[in-house]
Amino acid sequence: MATLVKTLTLVFVMLLVGQGNCQCSPQDIEIVQSQTGATVQQKPEWKVTINKKCNCTIENVNLVCPGFQTVETIDPSVLQIQGDKCLLNGGQAITQAISFSYAWDNSYPFKVDPNFTIACS
Template identity: 75%
Template sequence: MFLVGEGNCQCSPRDIEIVQSRTGAIVHQKPQWQVTITKLCRCTILNASLLCPGFQTVEPISPSVLDIQGNRCLLNGGRAIKQAVSFDYAWDVAYPFKIDPGFTISCS
């Protein structure tokens, strides 16, 4: 469930796009993938996270960008996402990230 702040703001999980592609780099003998999460609505999104059970990477990711918390991966340290958040990881295949619908929306 998502929460809507004051104003005439409308945003839902389907307004957040996840794009993933191979970078061409190899890290510890695994292909590197770049993930970009972009919001397609005008609202500010807080506490956004991805559903990521079983996610693995051999490349460190800063917890301020992607904080792996069991089956959830918190984006941007829970801070506002105003445009997009990107990170790289390295694993044999692309991980099928999905948006966790429990985020907060602010229209300030």
């Protein structure tokens, strides 16, 4: 009986530890922007890099982007503008930093939509 209790306790602790490594929140997604120095149609170009700072797989990440405008074409597999939201990486898992550039008068204040899928790996 003592062995069973020890085994169940060990399994329970392992499950908690495993879940602890798979906690992602919008604060774990870092958005960094900087001017590239280039201009496109007389507008400054901005480079955006998005990186996750957690050890889980995240999918279906959207940025909240109402009114976002650019005169530079963005690869839709990287950033797909869908109304007031911008889908990153085609909804696929983000495994490394994602970057794109856009050109507009000012930088856009991108924010992460908190409704994304988290999967433990």
